[in-house]
Amino acid sequence: MKALIFKGKDKIEWTETMEPVIIEPTDIIVKIEGFTFSHADYRPYLGQDDSVAPDTIMGHEGVGVITAVGGSVINLQVGDRVAIGCIIHCNICQWCLRKAFAKCVNGGFILGTKINGTHAEFVRIPYGDNSVIKISSAMNLADALMLSDVLPTGYENVIKKVDFQNINNIAIIGDGPIGLGILLLINKYNKEVDVYGHHSKKLDYFEKLGAHKGYNSTKTSFDIKYDLVIECVGNDRGTFEQAQQMVNFNGTIITIGVFNKSVVFNLQQLWYQNITVHTGILNVYTLDELVAKIETKEISPMQLVTKAFNKNQVLQAYEAFMDKDMFKVMVKL
Ligand SMILES: [Zn+2]
Numbered sequence: 434m435k436a437l438i439f440k441g442k443d444k445i446e447w448t449e450t451m452e453p454v455i456i457e458p459t460d461i462i463v464k465i466e467g468f469t470f471s472h473a474d475y476r477p478y479l480g481q482d483d484s485v486a487p488d489t490i491m492g493h494e495g496v497g498v499i500t501a502v503g504g505s506v507i508n509l510q511v512g513d514r515v516a517i518g519c520i521i522h523c524n525i526c527q528w529c530l531r532k533a534f535a536k537c538v539n540g541g542f543i544l545g546t547k548i549n550g551t552h553a554e555f556v557r558i559p560y561g562d563n564s565v566i567k568i569s570s571a572m573n574l575a576d577a578l579m580l581s582d583v584l585p586t587g588y589e590n591v592i593k594k595v596d597f598q599n600i601n602n603i604a605i606i607g608d609g610p611i612g613l614g615i616l617l618l619i620n621k622y623n624k625e626v627d628v629y630g631h632h633s634k635k636l637d638y639f640e641k642l643g644a645h646k647g648y649n650s651t652k653t654s655f656d657i658k659y660d661l662v663i664e665c666v667g668n669d670r671g672t673f674e675q676a677q678q679m680v681n682f683n684g685t686i687i688t689i690g691v692f693n694k695s696v697v698f699n700l701q702q703l704w705y706q707n708i709t710v711h712t713g714i715l716n717v718y719t720l721d722e723l724v725a726k727i728e729t730k731e732i733s734p735m736q737l738v739t740k741a742f743n744k745n746q747v748l749q750a751y752e753a754f755m756d757k758d759m760f761k762v763m764v765k766l
């Protein structure tokens with residue numbers, strides 16, 4: 434089969450490799466129909482994450498059809514179409530029993546990092562019964578691909594943590610796919626949602642999909658106060674401090690961005706503001722709810738996929754995702 438293989442910093446190849454086989458009785462094999470890229474896929478390539486071994490197949494987002502199941506798989510059959518969750522979980526360890534799947538001692542965020550991932554024609558998924566969700570053959574591929582990571586990230590970190598009754602306005606910091614996914618999930622609450630980013634084309638797209646206003650954060654001061662500030666950038670770009678400037682009295686900061694060094698937390702001011710801060714990795718425990726939202730057309734996450742490529746264009750697709758005007762890039766095999 435063909436797969437996108439990480440070969441070390443600045444080196445990636447779409448090349449022939451061995452097809453995966455069932456190893457554990459809880460495994461399934463999925464023939465990939467399409468996959469998407471994620472910023473996490475680029476950190477090893479850019480030299481920002483040395484925990485991924487060379488020769489690992491990349492990717493943790495994918496949709497496909499099951500071609501083999503291990504002997505103890507109960508709920509899935511060959512031929513089922515599934516969306517793969519980016520968190521593998523066993524459902525029996527101490528953390529899984531608390532629904533903290535990201536910390537699963539037998540899984541967690543391992544696809545494309547510790548084990549071969551979804552950017553391939555076939556992938557082995559451990560604990561198949563728990564780690565994928567069945568979807569109908571009618572579901573649009575681009576909609577289904579957003580179940581792997583983008584939608585549960587926004588749904589679990591924002592919608593599941595906030596009482597929207599006490600919120601009038603919302604700021605999303607970061608004009609990327611995570612922020613856009615959150616906007617699609619928030620739209621039904623009819624709040625005023627402003628977006629702060631650096632890319633005018635992307636900010637326009639946010640406005641088209643329901644945002645009240647897009648602000649170029651390099652040109653604006655942060656005078657408006659928000660009941661909910663959702664930080665989706667991370668690293669050392671000052672966005673966590675920006676969130677602290679923008680949060681209203683009694684407000685909430687949710688920080689989803691991943692940070693690579695320590696950040697300032699102005700507790701000397703914020704103590705008086707009675708704020709709440711949420712942060713953390715997703716657990717992918719809400720896929721059934723998200724499938725229902727897509728099927729009932731409450732959300733249309735395919736709007737996140739702004740470019741599609743075929744199996745002969747995988748490296749072009751990989752490059753395209755680094756373009757600053759891109760949201761999600763899909764490869765259809
Ligand atoms: Zn991802």
Ligand SMILES: [Zn+2]
Pocket residue numbers: 522523524525526527528529536537538539540
């Ligand atoms: Zn577990």
